[in-house]
Amino acid sequence: MEKEIWLKLKIWKKSKKMNKKKSLKNFNTFRVDVFCDNFLEIKREQDLISFFEKNKRRNFLILGGGSNILFSKNFKGTILKNKLKGIKILKKENGNIFLEAGSGENWHNLVYFCMRKNFWGLENLALIPGEVGGAVFGNIGAYGLEIKDKIFSVEVYDMEKKKTKVYKNTKKFFSYRNSYFKKNRGRFFILKVVFKLSEKFEPILRYKDLKEVFKNKNKEKITGKNIFEAVVKIRKKKLPDLQKFPNNGSFFKNPEISKKISSEILKIDPEVKFWEQENGKIKISAGYLIESIGFKRKKIGNVGTYQKHALVLINFGEAKGSKIKKFSEKIKREVFKKYGILLEEEVFIV
Ligand SMILES: Cc1cc2nc3c(=O)[nH]c(=O)nc-3n(C[C@H](O)[C@H](O)[C@H](O)COP(=O)(O)OP(=O)(O)OC[C@H]3O[C@@H](n4cnc5c(N)ncnc54)[C@H](O)[C@@H]3O)c2cc1C
Structure with a gap:
């Protein structure tokens, strides 16, 4: 009888442990202290399959x-x-390197790994926080490059069809901070x-801050390591x-509008900062718009905008996520x- 009670207690304790609410404070860069009902680490594809087998409507x-x-x-x-890890060189062919990375690899570590191996193509995207999967999902971009330009293929687990599939990258797959995967969240x-990376380095100097760093240097003499280090330095400063x-x-995207609408906007504010895009559209600086409504260095309670860049919202203390959301809605x-x-x-x- 005693043994039975002890066993029941053990099972009860185990189920309590599985359902224990877990704080997500160390798992989000806003450091918002919220709880989730369950927390499951995905270390292998099988972990996903088991989860969906057991939790159909979860x-x-x-x-x-x-x-x-x-x-x-x-x-x-x-x-x-x-937690899906692993970096593997699949093949080298005609000066190209096909490099496979687990989606749970830290993004900056991957860029650093490539730099050390002289595999070129990702260096402009150094020091962006997050992991490989999140980077592909949101098509990260910075300093004149988007991740889409270096993706050869993406392997996914289709949670609707319950099977894995490999998608080859095509032009339709990605757009500004968006992807087919994000559209089908x-x-x-x-x-x-x-x-798909390259053994031959080709500098991308479209972005003005990078152009400025290398303005007195012969293009042939610039190395991939130079670009990696310059990007890290600029980002740390900015x-x-x-x-x-x-x-x-950046909390918001830079809005893309037509030329016609941009001329209307210029009538409201001739100082508005914008860039012409290759697709003929106009991209407006969201940071400028936020500053112009008086939100430069604005703070409400523990939430505010970063002093050097109004597009970045900051948790200055123990702000609740709902307060950050409210602040963003006001903007x-x-x-x-x-x-x-x-x-x-x-x-x-x-
Ligand atoms: C200081 C700072 C600077 C930044 N600079 C830039 C920048 O220059 N350029 C830029 O583009 N972004 C930038 N970001 C935004 C952010 O770093 C990127 O969007 C990053 O790629 C998000 O990756 P993550 O792993 O943190 O994703 P998470 O925040 O964990 O998730 C983001 C979304 O992706 C989904 N997701 C994540 N992993 C997977 C997966 N394996 N499969 C399917 N869906 C998945 C999540 O469900 C969620 O919807 C910056 C952020 C910070 C804090």
Whole structure:
């Protein structure tokens, strides 16, 4: 009898442990202290398959480095924390390197690995927080390059069809901070990514800050390592230190509008900063719009904009996710009131 009670107690304790609510404070770069009902580490594809076999209707969220997610409340469901690791050289062919990376690899570590091996192509994207899966999902971009330009294929687990599939990269797959996977949120778990890199280095100096660094240097003499180091240096100078100022990088996307609308905007504010795109559209600086509504260095409670860049929202203390969300909604309302432009979040609000 005693043994039976002891066994029941053991089972009860085990089930309590499995369902124990877990704080996500160390799993999101806003450092918002919210809880999830369940937390499951995905170390192998089989972990995913088992999860979906057992939990047909379960609410879930895939989590990478948490650098593009704002938790505005506790998450009522299971967090699938990506732990799929591994970097493998698949083949070298005609000066190209086909490199496979597990989606749970840290993004910057992968860029650093490539730099050390003289595999070129990713160096302009150094020091972006997060993991490989999150980077592909959101088609990260910086300093004149988007990740899409270096992706050869993406292997996913299709959670609807319950099978793995490899997608070759095509032009239709990615757009500005968007991907086929993001458009079908909740359907695909990105497992592995193959990058097509090069043994021959070709500098990308489209972005003005990089152009400025190398303006007196002969293009032939610039190395990939030079670019990697310059990007790291510029980013450290421009962006807030995540340890001191928890944030998610750019909170909003830079709005893309037609030429016709841009001339209307210029009538409202002739100082507006914009760039012409290859697709004929005009991209407006969301940072400028936010500053122009008086949100430069604005702070409400523990939430505010970064002093050097109004597009970056900061958790200055123990701000709740709901307060950060509220602050962002205020920005959206004010920008819309002044310019008639509806800002779209780059950050995913849960
Ligand atoms: C200081 C700072 C600077 C930044 N600078 C830049 C920049 O220059 N350029 C830029 O583009 N971004 C930038 N970001 C944003 C962010 O780093 C990127 O979007 C990053 O790639 C997100 O990756 P993550 O692993 O943190 O994703 P998470 O935040 O964990 O997740 C983001 C989204 O991707 C989904 N996801 C994650 N992994 C997978 C997977 N394996 N399969 C399917 N879905 C998945 C999640 O469900 C979620 O919807 C910056 C952020 C910070 C904090």
